[in-house]
Amino acid sequence: MIYRTLHTYILRELLRVFLLTAMALTTLLAFGGTFKPLTKQGMDIQQLLVIVLNLMPAMLAYAIPTAALFAAVLVYWRMSTDNELTACRAGGVSFISIVLPAFVLGLAVASVDLVFVNYVVPQFLQSTERIVRGDLGSLIVSQINRQERFSYGKLVVWADSANLQPEDPNDPNLSVVELHGMAGALLENGKTTATVVAQTARVRIHNLPAQDSAELEISLENASGFEPGNAFRKVTTSVTQLSPDGRPLHVESYFKSKPKFLNWRDLQTLGADAYLFPPVADVIDQIEQRYKQDQISRNVQAWWVKQSRSGAAPVVFKQNGDNGPAEITLYATGAKVDPTKPAAESLIFTGPVKVEQRAVGAGGAGGKLQMTYTADKATMVLAADEYGGGVSAQLQIEGNVTRQNHAARLGVTSVAVPVLVSGVILAPALKEVPPLAEGKAGLLTIAANSPEAGMRGLSKTANIRIGKLFQQIGSELHSRGSFSLSCLTLVMLGAALGIMLRGKNPLAVFVIGFVPAVFLVLLITAGRELAEGDAKNVSAGIALIWAGNAVLLALVAGVYAKLLRS
16 A cells, blocks of 8 residues: 555656646747747748647657656655655665656656657648648748748749738639749759749649648749849740749648658558659659650651551651641651660651641641651650640751741741751550559669660669668667657656755756766767668667667666665
């Protein structure tokens, strides 16, 4: 009965101090996490409170070890200083029984912290990102009107002023911002790929909750584009979109592209199938697109061979011409696929080549001849058409190009530069590509063995990213386990220090116990950096992650051995 009363008393004191400390530290960490958004992004009080409430459960995971350490130090220091522990020892209570409540608390908070770092922290950090993304229009307006630039994903925007347009009741996930005196840039790996200035810009933000992403469409009025490498050299005066291809800017979730922000289940899923990881999937998609382009080029070549009978062989393509539907007749002496060239440009029609363009008349029949080109060769250029759902094509006519405009009744003229005939329509049968039985792994194998340098480079990039992903998953799981175990070791160390340093200033005792905690965090951080760096250092990094707890356990064993002898 005496043990039950004693254990209940000590455990109640430990829990009281632990909960108060955890709440205080969690609140401070949550507000600290919103300090930069508050000062740099100009959040209003409502946005701030919503983010703070979502950050508090996430920050609790990092406050638990410190709160548990402080509770153990303070409670056992007070009991020792007030001679309560001396009375217990005099009453025949063993030292192990006295520290048993600390062990129970340490075991409980270690288990809770393990659940938090593996599930709660990722969930609430991703929820915070969704909240910010859902109110992106207000953030843009607030930041621009504070005369600061706005950055999101690959987009950087400056403007003189901004205002938020009324919401569309039919589309709650759409917000529109109007910018005045706007300058914008797109970045790729830190380098500018597009720069424009515009009198007015409309930013349409489509929040995609189901995909945890967003799309931004930026339409421009009275805009000019500038050369990325030389911002003072104007290259065009007819820019209507802040996008090289006119498509919306797709911005993926930041937290879902970083293993450290994923929960345990997602990490296990990625460990079993790395191709689901966005940075890896992005490279695989590029390989798949090139593979499809290569197969389409071979389909067109086979079709040309089938159409060919003798000498110059004509093939006919439909075209979306500038003046409506048209028809292209291509004469060539040969068609070959060059595997050493990028798949999008690997199909070459050898010459002499002649290309005739006719307008399509009523009923789809070929009409009058509009344009005739002759050249040494013509290259079929393919491009991904993600939003159109397939592949677009054009003919690049080059080498001693001549042109005759029949519609304008002009004679034959030489053309100094290659001519692009866009809008070429490929028949559905030519775009059919059978899926690989080996799936994503098969694509990697094809890319690795490809004679084309770009495909081999993508294969190397994919393998590097997969290797890094596995290193990060291993590092993350080990560091989470080590961090959670530290709750137990720190509580046991704190209880021992509180007993040993009786009569001393409790804050001094806490600081003495806090030094090993800082040492442990530094070792975990250093171990993660080592494990996620060179693949040769993974084992050493994981060992370093657990080294802090090993040192703490040795220290706890030494301190408790001394206390048992006293």
